[in-house]
Amino acid sequence: MTATIVSVDQAKRLVVVKRADGRTVTYKATANAPGFDDLKAGDVVKASVAEELAVFLGKNSVSPSAGADSAKLHIKLPGGTQAVAAEVGTQVFTAKIIALDDWQDTVTLRLPDGLTKTIRVSEYVNLADVKVGDNVSVQATEAAVLLLEKP
16 A cells, blocks of 8 residues: 655654555654655655454453563565565454464454455464354454555
8 A cells, every 4th residue: 555654753763654544654664774864754655564463362352461472473575675664553353253274373354344354363362262153352463564665
């Protein structure tokens, strides 16, 4: 997805972007990020979700401490692609399980708006505790990256 840079704080190495859906997100620039010094408000860049990981998935509601310190995200980008900045956020939502894959440690969910998404589950989530058709609460950690690619 494309995003427009709202502001750049060179000293703190922060980039604030506005996504197409209107949401603003703050990214922390990586050390020695290529092209960071050239970023300015109004630039259009590419923002991508690199990985999403369910750290809690169950029939009960998500407790505030669910999944604390258990998310291990490994951001993998196509060969040669360099991220300028990264942001890690947490989402809590409810969904219906429509598929489980124990071998791949993934679950496919139908969201309340009817859309579906497949996400990887943490090693701390026991998929044996849920089944297809269950309505579940999910806490997912999402890593997003800011790439210096002109759309």
